[in-house]
Amino acid sequence: MEITGSRIPGSPTERPKRRPRPKKPRDGVFKQVRFPHSGVFAFSCFSMVGQEGISFAVLLMTAHFGDIVAKVCECLICRGSLTFHEIARFTELPHGQVKNSLLVLIQHNCVQAFSVPKTVGIGGPSRVSTLYMAIFDNIIHRMRFSKFHHIVKKDLGDQCAQLLEGFLQHGRLTFQLLYGRASELSGGKAKQVDVLSMFNKLVHAQYVERCPGVPFLELKSDDEVSSARKRSKSEETKTIEEEAMIAAAPSDADRFSGIIDLMTDSGAVTNDKEEESILEVAAGNKRKHEVLEMDEEIQKTINTNEILWRANYEKFVYCLKKKACVANARSRFGDGAAIVLEALMESCDPNIKNLNFVTSSMNSILEGVRGKPGGVSLTLEHVRAILEQLGCQLCTEETGVLYSIVLKDIIESCKNDEAESLILKKYGKEAYRIFRFLTKTGRFVHTDQIIETTFLEKKEAQKILWKLWMDNYLHMEKLNLHTGGRSEVFLWKVHKELVWQHVLDYMFHAALNISQKISEKEEARQVSVGNAEAEKLRKVRYILEASLLRMDDAIMLFHDFST
Amino acid sequence: MSSNGKLPQKRKLPQLPENEQKLYNLILSKESMGIWTADMKKETGLPNNTVTKALKSLQAKNLIKDVVNIHNKAKKFYMAVEFEPAKEISGGTWYSDGNLDVEFINILRDQCRMYVERFKVATIENVWQSIRDSGVFNTECSMQQIKEIMGSLVLDKELEELNSTGIGDFSRIQPGKKCYKRYKDGGNPKEQGILSSIPCGVCPRLTDCTPDGIISPKLVFISINGWTSRCQVS
Known part of the structure; x- marks a missing residue:
């Protein structure tokens, strides 16, 4: 952690992203391209997060880990990736506190570290510098733990949910620590084999994953960057944070491989390759056998004591996204559509790398539909019609005809x-x-077209348009039909990207206020006199907490489900 | 009525004084678009009082009429009596005497909604035919009018625009054809939003309510009755 040096020149974190400017129509002269009160937006990890979002994240951190950790976290969210010394300088905290805060944040997956080469002076020697970046999404996920817990409880049962709780409480754990916790909770009754079996269930269902490492990024020179841009204009240039996240993630095979056989006493091997190895050993190569046994011992120790595991938030987000999509289909097209969409999403290959596109064959969908309550009555013709209604597309592959749906469209409708x-x-x-x-x-x-279509009086329509524009829900352009003349018209548009950002910020603000109200009620409950008053405050708190969870559903819609 | 808004009757013009004739010719040339008094003065070069006097005289002789321009009711527009005001001036079929005919619009909306409910799923042609056969209105509604009304009902989420699947409720309608049905929740979007169902969700004073703002969330009183809340500064 003892790393010195200044910020990386040209790092994307030094240049906050600007809000996109709308394209100008070809005709006429535009005087104003604007939203009236554009707020301050900070850049955090992968997406633009408004000031309200940052405040809410900091409030969560304060509530969970205290002021000092929250201060370090806020510094990283607002300023982007920083070195240890930069954090200490900006937060004005002692090195020991910064170090402990970073350890807590990394342990709870709120911060990711990555290394980059740094040249000391002009033409000087190159050293390795470690940067820390806040993962805004993971911070916000902390208020969703009850939802994540419920998902696992419903899918895999109470015991698996209890194991997941360990990851949610402590962030990163080795299997040994997880087993220790389970054993402690059960009063020493939990068997290692049972815990392992449940742990493997969690990993195979992708609710738990192997933790990412600390990647080393080779920074591209300016020439390389410009030539890469020329090569692929269509490809978006990734920020250093995005590259770090990609490099840190283990391969899919490692990420969800689980701990298969090395924990059992018998050492039974299920893997084909390992079976072959044992056969070779049995053939008489004693030295190789000893080496293999030693390797297995080392591997066993690494697997239980070294490899860190954590809750896989991506999977939970996907589960909640599925729930939101199914609810939307139910409200728009009825129960049949909800059953078919759910079956389609469940029957597709669980590839969490592409969360916006699901594909499945008719047979798999039908199988899923028949397995659901109310699904038996749906005929093939019905299912086909519903798939069409949902906007599914047909594509033919070697395996047969497949139905695919873009979840992004459903989320957009929500x-x-x-x-x-x-x-x-x-x-x-x-x-x-x-x-x-x-x-x-x-x-x-044009204003007149709006009036014609909406059957409103001109004055009333103008008043509403103005109000919506003032509150950042509409985009307005003033068009001079004759340059220098007095004839000007107003054009209006809903610039979705900006409006969604505004709505999201609004939601974060409301969530922040509800959270503050909850803490105020809790404080009041603690000093309350009499059971009746305490009970009343407890009920109010319960309603506010439920409201916050509902608000979070809306936040997820605008923040987490779009990616 | 002809396509340019001219009425079919023709009549013999009386002999007019020079100024009146000049003005009348100008007004007549503007056909169904009419002309604003200020523009008349500019185009003819006649003084104010002459124009005012001539206009009064022409109106008395029943040769011109004044019309209301929906875009600016203060501007006086004149038009030859042979013409009916163009859509740009009168606002079209939905306006009566320069005002939006809200009563007519509301009745037509109710009728359209009722017919869609009766049919469960209906095309524009179905609704138009039903309204024509019902005889509710003295004047005949055009297909375009019904289309516009249906469009507004879709915007209000009272109706949903769909393409027929040809099965179930859609069995009477050719597959792929555009049709309308009532929204599943009866067109009550108020209940759909998450924000509108929780405290602070749609508070008009949310912008001012911050820890260091005009109102502090900790200092507001929230009275909670079930899922509805009332929030006020204490």
């Missing part, structure tokens, strides 16, 4: 519903109609 509902409640039915019209149109629309 987002529309949420934003529209917000507009309806805040601004009324007329504003809701205008907003829906502009969302559906997806381009700049």
Whole structure:
């Protein structure tokens, strides 16, 4: 951790991303391209996070780990990847506290470390510098632990859920530590073989994964970067943080391989390759046998005491995404559609690397549908019609005809519903109609056209449009039809990307306020006099906590399900 | 009515004084678009009082009429009596005397909604035919009007626009054809949103409510009754 040096020149964290500017239509002269009050946005890990999101993350960190850890975390979220000394300088904390805070944050998967080469002086020797970056998404996932726990409990049962709890409580654990915890909780009754079996269930279902390492990144020179850009214009240039995350992740085979056989006393080997090795040993190569046994011993120690495991948030996000998509299909097309979509998502190959695209054959879908309550009554014709209604596409592969669906479209529809509902409640039915019209149109629309389509009086429509624009829900352009003349018209558009960002920030703000209210109620409960008052405060707290979880559903829709 | 808004009747013009004739010719040339008094003065070069006097005289002779421009009701527009105001001036079929005919629109919306409910799934043609046969309206509604009304019902999430699958409720409709049905939850989007169902979700003062803001979340009183909340500064 004793690393010195300044920030990497040209690092993406030094240049916060700018909000995208809308394209100008060809005709006319545009005077204003704007949202009236654009907020301050900080860059964090992979996505733009608004100030409210950062405040909420810091509040979570403070509640879970205290002020000092939260301070270090806030520094990393706001400033991007930093070295140890930079963190100490910016936070003005003693080195010991910074070190402990980083250890806590890394242990709980809120910070990822990575190394880069750094040249000391011009033409000087190259040294390795370790940078630390906050993983905003993992910080926010901390408020979802009850949801993650519930998913595993429903899927794999209470005992597996109890094991997962260990990972959620302690972040990273070796199998030995996990077993120790399970043994302690059961009063020494838990058998290692049983714990291993449950642990393997968790790993094979991808609820638990092997922890990423600390990657070393070779920084590209400016020439290499520019030539790479020329080679693939369509490919987006990755930030150093994105590259670090990719490099740190273990391969899929390692990530979900589990601990298969080395824990058992008999040493029974199920793997084909290992079986072959044993046969070779039996053939009489004694020295090789001894070496193999020694290797197995070392491997066993590494597997139990060295390899760190953690909860795989990606999988949990996918499960919650599935739940949201199915709920959306149910509300739009009925129970049949929900059953078919759920069967389609469950029957596809669980490839969590592509969370937005699911594909499955008709046979697998039908099998899944028949296995669900209410699914038996659905005929092949019904299922086919529902798949069409859901917008599934047909593709022919060697294995046969496959149905595929883009989950992003369903999530987009959920987002529309949420934003529209917000507009309806805040601004009324007329504003809701205008907003829906502009969302559906997806381009700049003249005020008169809006009035014609929405059946509103001109003055009323103008008032609503202005209000929505002032509150950042609409994008407005003033067009001079005759340059120098007085004739000007207003064009309006819902710029989805910016509106979604605004809605997300709004949600984080509401979540922050609810969290503060919860802590206030808890403080009041602790000093309350009398059982009745304490009970009342407990009920209020319960409702607020449930509200926060509901709010989180909406936050996930706009923040986690889009990627 | 002809396509340019001209009425079919023709009549013989009386002999007009020079100024009136000049103005009348100008107004007549503007056909169904009419002309604003300020533009008349600019184009004819006649003084204010002459124009005002001539316009009064032409109106008295029943040769011109004043029309309301929905885009600016304060501007006085004149048009020859042979013409009906163009859509750009009158606002089209949904306007009556320069005002949005809210009553007519609402009745037509109710009728369209009712027919879709009755059919479960209906095409625009089905609804149009039903309204025509019902005789609810004295004037005939065009297909375009029904289309616009259905569009507004879709925007209000009272109806859903779908393509027929040809099975179940859609069995009467050719597969792939555009049709309409009632929303599953009866068009009540208020219940759909998460934000609208929780405290702080749609609070109008949320922007001001921050730990160091005008209102502090810790100092507001939230009265919770089930899932609804009332929030006020204590």
